[in-house]
Amino acid sequence: MSRYDEAKKIYADLGVDTEKALDKLKDVTISIHCWQGDDVTGFDSRASLSGGIQTTGNYPGKATTPEELMADIDKAFSLIPGKKKLNLHASYAIFDEGEFADRDALQPKHFKKWVDFAKERNMGIDFNPTYFSHAMVRDNLTLSSPDEEVRKFWVNHGIQCLKISEYFAEETGVPCVMNIWIPDGYKDIPADRFAPRARFKKSLDEILSTPYDKSKVYVTLESKVFGIGLESYTVGSAEFCLSYSTQKGITPLMDNGHYHPTELVSDKISSLLLFNEKIALHVTRGVRWDSDHVVILDDETKEIAKEIVCNDALDRVFIATDYFDASINRLSAWVTGLRNVQKALLNALLLPADEMKKLQNDNDFTALMCLQEEIKTAPFGDIWAEYLVREGIEKDYLSQIKEYEEKVLVKRV
Ligand code: RNT
Numbered sequence: 001m002s003r004y005d006e007a008k009k010i011y012a013d014l015g016v017d018t019e020k021a022l023d024k025l026k027d028v029t030i031s032i033h034c035w036q037g038d039d040v041t042g043f044d045s046r047a048s049l050s051g052g053i054q055t056t057g058n059y060p061g062k063a064t065t066p067e068e069l070m071a072d073i074d075k076a077f078s079l080i081p082g083k084k085k086l087n088l089h090a091s092y093a094i095f096d097e098g099e100f101a102d103r104d105a106l107q108p109k110h111f112k113k114w115v116d117f118a119k120e121r122n123m124g125i126d127f128n129p130t131y132f133s134h135a136m137v138r139d140n141l142t143l144s145s146p147d148e149e150v151r152k153f154w155v156n157h158g159i160q161c162l163k164i165s166e167y168f169a170e171e172t173g174v175p176c177v178m179n180i181w182i183p184d185g186y187k188d189i190p191a192d193r194f195a196p197r198a199r200f201k202k203s204l205d206e207i208l209s210t211p212y213d214k215s216k217v218y219v220t221l222e223s224k225v226f227g228i229g230l231e232s233y234t235v236g237s238a239e240f241c242l243s244y245s246t247q248k249g250i251t252p253l254m255d256n257g258h259y260h261p262t263e264l265v266s267d268k269i270s271s272l273l274l275f276n277e278k279i280a281l282h283v284t285r286g287v288r289w290d291s292d293h294v295v296i297l298d299d300e301t302k303e304i305a306k307e308i309v310c311n312d313a314l315d316r317v318f319i320a321t322d323y324f325d326a327s328i329n330r331l332s333a334w335v336t337g338l339r340n341v342q343k344a345l346l347n348a349l350l351l352p353a354d355e356m357k358k359l360q361n362d363n364d365f366t367a368l369m370c371l372q373e374e375i376k377t378a379p380f381g382d383i384w385a386e387y388l389v390r391e392g393i394e395k396d397y398l399s400q401i402k403e404y405e406e407k408v409l410v411k412r413v
Pocket residue numbers: 035040053128181222224255282290322
């Protein structure tokens with residue numbers, strides 16, 4: 001008997017159908033962030049990374065051109081199993097020689113090369129307006145700025161991004177998730193917490209008053225608790241973003257690095273599912289702060305996956321990754337993190353969920369704890385290995401990444 005067949009039997013004895021789990025996992029789409037490849041730099045501005053987010057590390061081989069980033073994406077994606085979507089930021093616009101358009105004037109044509117890239121690989125594209133790393137971010141403010149020139153500039157950016165998102169959906173035939181996140185906030189205690197939020201609301205209203213096809217573009221709104229240099233006040237707080245999303249019928253997005261350290265996104269998913277048709281996630285790993293470390297197979301990632309899978313919500317949650325580590329090989333960061341999101345989903349698909357729910361409802365917490373602990377040592381690795389075989393992907397990725405590093409990355413310096 002193969003290791004998979006033995007493992008399949010062990011799971012069957014626990015009441016779990018591994019074939020069903022593998023079948024479901026292969027159909028889950030994960031939206032992969034392009035910005036792991038170049039430390040969130042992009043191609044449209046020389047401004048350094050701002051917005052209270054930070055990449056740390058100086059590993060050689062960072063992509064600095066669209067061609068390099070595309071080559072790295074290809075290599076990394078070839079080592080990641082499952083269905084993928086490419087998640088782009090507006091700052092990744094690609095201009096022809098001598099051409100330039102500022103963020104408020106970006107057009108679909110500036111993303112044609114990405115569309116060609118995605119189409120050739122049969123992928124959809126998700127999109128993000130870029131409200132950071134730009135001279136028009138004044139005093140850390142964009143859509144909530146009291147300066148009308150600044151505010152309008154960024155409203156126009158949002159409007160252009162909606163058009164680009166629609167273009168992505170039309171070209172690829174896959175709906176586009178457009179996520180709005182602004183860094184706006186204050187380092188110290190504000191005199192007025194109300195007015196900036198009122199201006200953010202007005203700006204969002206203005207952006208969303210642009211007609212767009214809601215079956216093609218899902219607008220999501222991402223909240224945050226604080227940023228570096230913006231410790232005391234964040235305009236787009238959790239309450240603001242949730243309330244706004246509900247009122248406007250757009251989709252709330254939770255990034256698990258954006259809450260107080262003892263607050264868990266896994267506990268929030270069920271509530272949001274009860275009040276929203278769709279919800280969106282940025283899967284990341286914060287270490288002490290919103291540090292955007294590579295996703296590992298830790299308890300919270302597994303618990304997030306459990307909430308999606310065991311609430312039967314795989315088709316209601318837009319799952320995207322959002323982390324950026326510049327201290328290790330960037331392709332390995334991509335692959336490790338993405339494989340871990342999938343491992344967490346597989347782990348959840350292999351839970352005896354109905355039995356566990358029944359034990360909870362029967363108030364049999366003794367048996368529930370025993371089962372929950374028992375399942376942790378079931379031969380998960382053998383099912384994962386089988387998944388990789390079926391996807392035609394080798395388990396070992398480090399050696400291929402090392403080879404790529406020697407042949408391609410180190411020569412970039
Ligand atoms: C920042 C947000 C946001 C960004 C990306 C680059 O804290 O998480 O999603 O990380 O848009």
